[in-house]
Amino acid sequence: MEDYYQLKVYSRIHKLQNNIAIGSMPPHALVIEDAPEYLSDVLRFFSSKKTIKEAEVYLSENTNLSSKEINLLLNDLMENEIIVKSNYDPNNRYSRHSLYYEMIDTNAGDAQKILAEKTVGLVGMGGIGSNVAMNLAAAGVGKLIFSDGDTIEISNLTRQYLYKENQVGQSKVESAKKQLQLLNSEIELIPVCESISGEELFDNHFSECDFVVLSADSPFFIHEWINNAALKYGFSYSNAGYIETYGAIGPLVIPGETACYECYKDKGDLYQFSDNKAELSVNLNESFQAPSYGPLNAMVSSIQANEVIRFLLGLKTKTSGKRLLINSENYKIHEEKYEKKNNCLCSDIKCKYPSVVSVSNSEKQLHEVYIEERESDSFNSILLDKTMSKLVKMNKGETKILDIGCATGEQALHFANKGAKVTAVDISNDMLKVLDKKANNINAGSVKTVLGNIESIEINDKFNYILCNNILDYLPEINNTLRKLNALLENEGTLIITIPHPIKDGGGWRKEYYNGKWNYEEFILKDYFNEGSIEKSREDKNGETVIKSIKTYHRTTETYFNSFSDAGFKIVSLLEPQPISRVSETHPILFEKCSRIPYFQVFVLKKEDRYAI
Ligand SMILES: [Zn+2]
Structure with missing residues (x-):
C-alpha cells in the first residue's frame, strides 16, 4: 500500500x-x-x-x-x-492522546497498544484513587483492579467526582465499576470490595499488576505490606495523597532500581523520636480527620496518572525514588529524594524493566553537535579560545604542544599557525577528520593527530605545554592520568587543565519559554558536595536541548586541587573566564548564562620542583 x-x-x-x-x-x-x-x-x-x-x-x-x-x-x-x-484517524477515540504521544516522541500506535496490555491496581478508591482510575480508564489502560471497603458518603462528593448523589450509601468499588464502564466499555474492570487488613490483599488480588497506586495511609503497616508484595511480585508502585495542605506524589518504587520502603522507612518525621511501632501507630486525637480539598485531589491525581502512563510507556518518571510535595496555595514544588540502602530486602532484586534513561548514543551525539557548533557558537569559543591564546607563549626555539581532547582542533590550529608543533589527541574519529582537513592549510607549524583516549595512548615525547580541555570530567578516576601528564611535561613546561565549573555541574537552570525564547529564571545549586557520576544535558546556542543525557563525573574544586597536588603539580593560577560584552549581541542566550554563573575553571599548573627530573 x-x-x-x-x-x-x-x-x-x-x-x-x-x-x-x-x-x-x-x-x-x-x-x-x-x-x-x-x-x-x-x-x-x-x-x-x-x-x-x-x-x-x-x-x-x-x-x-x-x-x-x-x-x-x-x-x-x-x-x-x-x-x-500519517495514519491519523480523527474518529479514533484516542486520537487526541495520540497527538500528544507523537509530540513527546513516542510512537502513538505503539503507545496505545502497550497501554491496552497493562494492568494497574488501585488501593483505595477515595479522592485520589477514583480520580486516577478515571484518567487511566479514559486513557485506555487495559485492566484496572481497584479495592476499597467503604460506601459512598455525601461528604465524599466534593472531590470523588466519579460518584453521584444517587449512589450515596452504595459500595465505592461497585459504583466505580459502573461509572468507569460507562466511560470506557473497552477495558476490563475488577472491583475488590475489601478494606486493607493485611498483605493477603495484595497476594489475592494485585499480584498480576504492572503498577499499583496506593492512596491510603492506614492501617499503619500498609506501606510494609505493599512493599513486600512489590518485591515478591515485581510490580512497581507509588504513593499519592496529601499532607495537610500539600499534595504528595511518590516516591515511585521500582523494585531493584529505586529505593524501596524498607530503604527509607526509618526516616519519617516521627521516627526521630521513637521507632516503637505501637507508639507510632496510635493517634491520640480520636476525631482526627485529614482535610481533603477537591482541586488538590485533582492535581495530585492528574500528576499520579501521568506518572503511571509514562511508566507504562517506558518514559522517564520524575517521581522515581522521589516524592514531590506541592504547595496547593502557590504551586511551589519541593522534591524529596530517597536513597537506596545497602543490604536492604531489595538489594538482590533484579529490575524487571529496562532502565528508562539511555546514555549509549550520547557521546556520538555530543561529537556531532560539537562539530556543528564549536567554531563560533559555543561556550568554548566564547570563553576559552582567547584565554588559552593568552596563556600559551611561543618559545624562541621549538614549542611543542600536546592538545588532549583537541576535538575539531580550533586551539591546535591556532597554535600551529603561530609555529608550534602540536600533537592533537581525541577519541572521536569524526572530529579528527575535520581537524585533518583544516590542517592542510597550516603555513607555519604542524599538527599531528592521534586517535585514542588519554588513559591508554602511548606518546614518547615531552611537551612545553599540555592542554587538557574538558576531559577530566569524563574520567571516573583521574590520579593516574594526572601522573601520566606530569611525565609527559618538560621540567619547565605548563599544564593547562580546563574543567566544567563544579558550581555549574552541581546544579542547573530553571528556564521557562515565553516571549518567543527561553528565559533563564534562576540557577539552582542542588548538590555541590555530592561527588560522583552525574547526568547533564546539552543545549544549543538558542537554549534548545540537543542532547538529553551526557554522563560525566562531578568533583569539588577542593578535590581537583588535591589531585593536582598529589600528582606533583603546583597551581600557578586559576581562571574563571567571563564573556566580553559584545557576546551579548551575537549570542544573547549563551551570554545570559555564562555572564551570571561560571562555566569553566582553568588551572595553570607547573611541576612541583621535587618532581622535576
Ligand atoms: Zn530497599
Missing part, C-alpha cells in the same frame, strides 16, 4: 508576510523565511492525507516547477518533517 503523508496534525501553520511559521513552542516550532509564493498552497494541500504521486500531480498542475524541482521540494518537506507519514 502506498504511504500517505500529511502535515503534523498538531502544528499550527501561519503565513505571516514572507514567512511561514510552523508550530508554537520548541522543539516543534520552525520558521521558513522568504518562503516562495506557492509554498503556502502546497502546505494547505497536505492538510489532509496525500500520496506523493498525488502531490506531484498537484504541483505540476498548479506551479511552474520542473519535475526535478518538485522532487527536491517534496524531499525537503519530508526530510525536515514538515510532512510526515
Whole structure:
C-alpha cells in the first residue's frame, strides 16, 4: 500500500508576510523565511492525507516547477518533517492522546497498544484513587483492579467526582465499576470490595499488576505490606495523597532500581523520636480527620496518572525514588529524594524493566553537535579560545604542544599557525577528520593527530605545554592520568587543565519559554558536595536541548586541587573566564548564562620542583 503523508496534525501553520511559521513552542516550532509564493498552497494541500504521486500531480498542475524541482521540494518537506507519514484517524477515540504521544516522541500506535496490555491496581478508591482510575480508564489502560471497603458518603462528593448523589450509601468499588464502564466499555474492570487488613490483599488480588497506586495511609503497616508484595511480585508502585495542605506524589518504587520502603522507612518525621511501632501507630486525637480539598485531589491525581502512563510507556518518571510535595496555595514544588540502602530486602532484586534513561548514543551525539557548533557558537569559543591564546607563549626555539581532547582542533590550529608543533589527541574519529582537513592549510607549524583516549595512548615525547580541555570530567578516576601528564611535561613546561565549573555541574537552570525564547529564571545549586557520576544535558546556542543525557563525573574544586597536588603539580593560577560584552549581541542566550554563573575553571599548573627530573 502506498504511504500517505500529511502535515503534523498538531502544528499550527501561519503565513505571516514572507514567512511561514510552523508550530508554537520548541522543539516543534520552525520558521521558513522568504518562503516562495506557492509554498503556502502546497502546505494547505497536505492538510489532509496525500500520496506523493498525488502531490506531484498537484504541483505540476498548479506551479511552474520542473519535475526535478518538485522532487527536491517534496524531499525537503519530508526530510525536515514538515510532512510526515500519517495514519491519523480523527474518529479514533484516542486520537487526541495520540497527538500528544507523537509530540513527546513516542510512537502513538505503539503507545496505545502497550497501554491496552497493562494492568494497574488501585488501593483505595477515595479522592485520589477514583480520580486516577478515571484518567487511566479514559486513557485506555487495559485492566484496572481497584479495592476499597467503604460506601459512598455525601461528604465524599466534593472531590470523588466519579460518584453521584444517587449512589450515596452504595459500595465505592461497585459504583466505580459502573461509572468507569460507562466511560470506557473497552477495558476490563475488577472491583475488590475489601478494606486493607493485611498483605493477603495484595497476594489475592494485585499480584498480576504492572503498577499499583496506593492512596491510603492506614492501617499503619500498609506501606510494609505493599512493599513486600512489590518485591515478591515485581510490580512497581507509588504513593499519592496529601499532607495537610500539600499534595504528595511518590516516591515511585521500582523494585531493584529505586529505593524501596524498607530503604527509607526509618526516616519519617516521627521516627526521630521513637521507632516503637505501637507508639507510632496510635493517634491520640480520636476525631482526627485529614482535610481533603477537591482541586488538590485533582492535581495530585492528574500528576499520579501521568506518572503511571509514562511508566507504562517506558518514559522517564520524575517521581522515581522521589516524592514531590506541592504547595496547593502557590504551586511551589519541593522534591524529596530517597536513597537506596545497602543490604536492604531489595538489594538482590533484579529490575524487571529496562532502565528508562539511555546514555549509549550520547557521546556520538555530543561529537556531532560539537562539530556543528564549536567554531563560533559555543561556550568554548566564547570563553576559552582567547584565554588559552593568552596563556600559551611561543618559545624562541621549538614549542611543542600536546592538545588532549583537541576535538575539531580550533586551539591546535591556532597554535600551529603561530609555529608550534602540536600533537592533537581525541577519541572521536569524526572530529579528527575535520581537524585533518583544516590542517592542510597550516603555513607555519604542524599538527599531528592521534586517535585514542588519554588513559591508554602511548606518546614518547615531552611537551612545553599540555592542554587538557574538558576531559577530566569524563574520567571516573583521574590520579593516574594526572601522573601520566606530569611525565609527559618538560621540567619547565605548563599544564593547562580546563574543567566544567563544579558550581555549574552541581546544579542547573530553571528556564521557562515565553516571549518567543527561553528565559533563564534562576540557577539552582542542588548538590555541590555530592561527588560522583552525574547526568547533564546539552543545549544549543538558542537554549534548545540537543542532547538529553551526557554522563560525566562531578568533583569539588577542593578535590581537583588535591589531585593536582598529589600528582606533583603546583597551581600557578586559576581562571574563571567571563564573556566580553559584545557576546551579548551575537549570542544573547549563551551570554545570559555564562555572564551570571561560571562555566569553566582553568588551572595553570607547573611541576612541583621535587618532581622535576
Ligand atoms: Zn530497599
